[in-house]
Each structure stands twice: as C-alpha cells, then as structure tokens.
Amino acid sequence: MKNLKDSNILITGGLGFIGFNLVLKLSSKVKSIIIFDNLFSKSSKKNFYLFKKLITQKNIIFFKDNILNIDKFKTKLDPDVIIHLAADLNQMKGEKNLEKIIRNNTIGTLKVLNLASYLKIPLIFASTCKVYSNWINKIPIIEKETRYVWENKILGISEKFPIEKNLAPRGAYGLSKYLSEEICKEYFCKYKIPVIINRLSGIYGKYQWGTKGYGWIWHFAESVKKDKQINVYGTGKQVRDILFVDDLVDLLKKQTLALLNNKFRFEIYNVGGGPQNTVSVLEVINILSKISGKQAKIKFFPERYADLKIYISDIKKVSRDFNWHPKIKPVRGIKVVYNSVL
Numbered sequence: 431m432k433n434l435k436d437s438n439i440l441i442t443g444g445l446g447f448i449g450f451n452l453v454l455k456l457s458s459k460v461k462s463i464i465i466f467d468n469l470f471s472k473s474s475k476k477n478f479y480l481f482k483k484l485i486t487q488k489n490i491i492f493f494k495d496n497i498l499n500i501d502k503f504k505t506k507l508d509p510d511v512i513i514h515l516a517a518d519l520n521q522m523k524g525e526k527n528l529e530k531i532i533r534n535n536t537i538g539t540l541k542v543l544n545l546a547s548y549l550k551i552p553l554i555f556a557s558t559c560k561v562y563s564n565w566i567n568k569i570p571i572i573e574k575e576t577r578y579v580w581e582n583k584i585l586g587i588s589e590k591f592p593i594e595k596n597l598a599p600r601g602a603y604g605l606s607k608y609l610s611e612e613i614c615k616e617y618f619c620k621y622k623i624p625v626i627i628n629r630l631s632g633i634y635g636k637y638q639w640g641t642k643g644y645g646w647i648w649h650f651a652e653s654v655k656k657d658k659q660i661n662v663y664g665t666g667k668q669v670r671d672i673l674f675v676d677d678l679v680d681l682l683k684k685q686t687l688a689l690l691n692n693k694f695r696f697e698i699y700n701v702g703g704g705p706q707n708t709v710s711v712l713e714v715i716n717i718l719s720k721i722s723g724k725q726a727k728i729k730f731f732p733e734r735y736a737d738l739k740i741y742i743s744d745i746k747k748v749s750r751d752f753n754w755h756p757k758i759k760p761v762r763g764i765k766v767v768y769n770s771v772l
C-alpha cells in the first residue's frame with residue numbers, strides 16, 4: 431500500500447486560495463510538494479508573500495510559470511499525482527474575453543493532462559458546478575423572505591443531472607471547465623490516465639482574498655469590516671451550498687491516497703457543503719452583520735448573466751466513496767473568514 435509520506439504531489443495553482451491551504455496542510459505529510467503557479471491571481475500574489483514568510487520546509491519546490499508551458503518541465507518534474515487547480519475564476523472578466531479564459535483554463539488543462547499522460551500518473555481536476563448550466567433555473571422555485579427554495583423539495587443536484595443535451599448558457603468560466611472535463615474523459619479513454627473530477631460549489635475560508643468577481647464570502651466580509659458597499663446582483667435570495675476549505679483539503683488528501691493506491695479510474699463528484707450547509711446572499715450579509723455588530727451597506731444591481739437561482743450539491747456519492755462529511759458549519763466558517771480579513 432502506498433502512502434502520502436513517500437509521494438511527490440504536483441499542485442498547479444498551488445499558491446491560490448485552495449492550493450495554499452492544501453500546501454499548508456499537506457506539506458508535513460508528503461515526501462514533497464511541487465507548486466506550479468504563475469502568480470496570476472490576487473490570491474496567489476498575497477499568498478506568495480505568506481509562502482515566503484510561513485513556509486520553512488525544504489520539501490516544497492516552487493515553479494513560477496504558466497501551465498501553458500508545463501511541457502517544458504516534464505523531465506524536471508517527478509510527481510506521483512497531480513492536483514490541478516490552476517485556473518482563471520473571474521467570471522465577470524471571462525464574459526468579456528471568452529478566448530482568453532478558454533486558453534487559460536481549457537488549453538491549460540490539456541497541457542496538464544499531456545504531462546500526466548507522459549508521466550503516466552493520475553490527476554485530480556478542480557471543476558465547477560457551473561458546468562451544469564443555468565438549465566438548473568428551470569427547476570421550479572418558490573420565493574421566501576430571505577431565500578429561494580426548490581418547489582419539489584429536491585435536496586441537491588447529483589452527478590446524474592443532464593449536462594450535455596440542454597441548451598442553456600454556462601457562462602465563459604463554466605464553459606471553460608465543461609470543455610476541460612471533456613478533454614479529461616478523452617485522455618482517460620485514450621491514455622488510461624486515472625482522473626477524479628470534483629465539481630466544486632462555493633468554497634470559502636482563509637487566504638481567499640476575494641474580490642468583486644471572485645470569492646464572494648470573503649469579499650462581503652471584507653466590505654463589512656471596512657465599511658464598504660456590497661453590490662448584490664439580483665434579489666440576493668440566490669442560494670448556494672458552501673464548503674469551508676479545510677473540509678475540502680481533507681477530501682483532497684483522501685482522494686490523493688486513493689489514486690496512489692489505484693482505487694479509482696475515472697470518477698466525477700459533486701463537492702460542496704451539501705444540503706446541510708446552504709446560505710443565501712442576504713443570509714450571509716445578515717450573519718456578517720451579527721458577527722460584526724455593523725449594518726452592511728448594500729446596493730442592488732441587475733442579475734448576472736447565467737447566474738443560478740439555487741445551486742445545492744448532492745454530496746452523497748463523494749461522502750460514500752471517501753467516508754467524507756463537511757464538518758464546519760456556515761456561521762462558524764464565516765466568522766473565521768471575517769476574522770482573517772486584515
């Protein structure tokens with residue numbers, strides 16, 4: 431049986447929000463971590479500064495480069511598993527430049543898969559619930575005081591929700607990930623590269639450094655703390671299941687171990703807080719008001735393109751396969767975020 435202690439893990443996007451949390455938690459448990467990140471995002475720039483300050487272990491190697499160039503490193507890298515997180519998540523910018531986001535996220539994933547097939551190693555791919563498209567908005571909803579609820583009492587969207595045949599927009603970012611997933615499938619079929627695809631919903635936590643276009647819980651917490659205006663798009667009753675990053679890190683550890691031991695070939699999972707951890711935009715603002723003792727300044731704007739009224743992950747499959755359950759509840763997690771904002 432292989433264990434983490436003898437393994438080298440390559441993390442693309444390893445200085446981003448999820449990547450940095452993973453590096454902090456994983457570095458003492460593995461032989462080495464190879465971080466590949468071009469410091470493209472605001473989060474990575476902030477975390478790079480902390481990385482130099484906080485990380486003293488000698489078993490972490492950092493390559494500052496674009497994943498589009500990862501081919502050049504194939505003889506220098508010796509990982510046993512790749513956790514592929516690098517992507518451009520800014521949905522507002524993505525809508526303005528589809529070509530750019532497809533090149534970065536989709537062609538980027540293709541390059542990472544090329545490396546995995548060259549080295550004959552498995553890969554975990556961070557996809558998104560946005561691949562389901564806003565066909566999900568066709569599920570009838572009822573409007574309550576602070577949130578929308580699904581009329582037919584379904585608890586969450588499972589992996590079986592149809593994504594191919596429905597004609598509905600995903601938005602540029604969702605499209606870039608959907609196409610990436612298709613390339614993952616092709617590489618699995620052609621080169622037998624084991625792949626786990628996690629369709630993540632809202633992940634939040636320390637080191638996210640959110641902005642208007644990304645990391646809304648962090649961005650709201652920062653706005654409340656610094657008495658800045660929060661822009662709410664639509665009614666604010668949109669509902670999401672949210673997952674605290676430490677819970678995701680636990681899952682990624684379990685998945686890495688499973689792949690090292692050839693337990694999975696190709697699997698897709700919906701990963702989020704699930705039905706037990708849902709919040710609406712307005713509810714998060716209320717929680718932040720209670721935590722801070724301040725009244726948030728809110729301004730309403732028209733709904734965003736391809737936005738989902740409700741997205742809640744059905745996490746039964748991932749919970750069963752990895753004996754994994756989110757532990758951190760929204761109020762506790764949001765408090766951690768509020769206290770982390772500088």
Ligand SMILES: NC(=O)c1ccc[n+]([C@@H]2O[C@H](COP(=O)([O-])OP(=O)(O)OC[C@H]3O[C@@H](n4cnc5c(N)ncnc54)[C@H](O)[C@@H]3O)[C@@H](O)[C@H]2O)c1
Pocket residue numbers: 442443444445446447448449466467468469470471473474495496497498514515516517518519534538556557558559629630631632633634
């Ligand atoms: N945070 C969430 O709520 C969420 C939800 C769904 C999916 N995801 C997925 O999880 C992954 C990680 O997200 P995150 O929240 O940590 O975002 P992030 O922006 O903090 O991290 C992404 C990292 O990738 C790096 N990067 C981007 N393009 C690159 C390139 N071409 N070459 C090298 N590095 C590059 C960035 O510099 C950054 O460090 C992404 O793939 C994202 O699509 C995240």
